[in-house]
Amino acid sequence: MNKLDTELLNLLIKDGRASFADIARQLDISRTHARARVQDMVESGLIEQFTAVINPEKLGKTISSFIDLKVAPRAIEVIAEDLASKPEVVSLYIMTDLQSLHIHTLVDSHETFHKFVSEYLFSNPDILSVHSSSLLKRVKHRRGGARL
Template sequence: MLDELDKRILYFLQEDGRRSYSEIARILGVPESTVRVRVKKMLKNGIIRKFAALINPFKAGYEIVAVIAVDVEPNKVREVAEKLAELNEVDVLGIATGAHDIFMQVTVKSLRELEEFLLDKLGKIEGIKSTETSILTSVKKWGYARVF
């Protein structure tokens, strides 16, 4: 469970993942070793998955961000989700409740690449019954899980 200090450390790391432990410690009024130990513990426990750069795909040459809803044969949802999660184009994937079994966000460079992804990659995964694809025309917020 996260306490208030952990949440404050995460806040500063989410604002700038390059921020040093000593700077965070100074802001929070705690020893640098406290920040270092707590971050190490959050990494070990999977609270912090990894440190990575958040890129804007549109500025990096990717023109298509799509949300794809996937309907799957009964009893194959986990198996299909695991196969989909292995695909490089998939940014976010989750098993869902409601009208569709799986939702995923996919980023590709062009409509042609999206077509190839849908036909050549999804089309070869056994258990997928149907898909529904929505292309985002703009993105108003790029984010990540907030804990505060």
């Protein structure tokens, strides 16, 4: 990746709906060149998808929690796949110790969160421990991916 590609990606991260004409104008390149560079990045897999960033508060999803689980290593993949399928789970990561999951949930109320943990976490004997914290205040967050 060269400097132009980095600048192009940063423009798309900021506004994935930017037209090729707008991108070209900001980078002082032709519209055809801008389109070709984006298409190359899509074809190479560098750009995986274009997506919308949703404001969860506008959907009534105001309780953002982070959960760290210790699980029986033999069950980590099954538990991860099962939890990842739940609508409350925004993101889920298997950590390097191969017995921990880091989960971000987003729900509309503490009652909904309690139902989620009761139904899917506390009832699973392969989940050995649960640590949860809810978001108090966002100070810095990513919108649309990593800044390059």
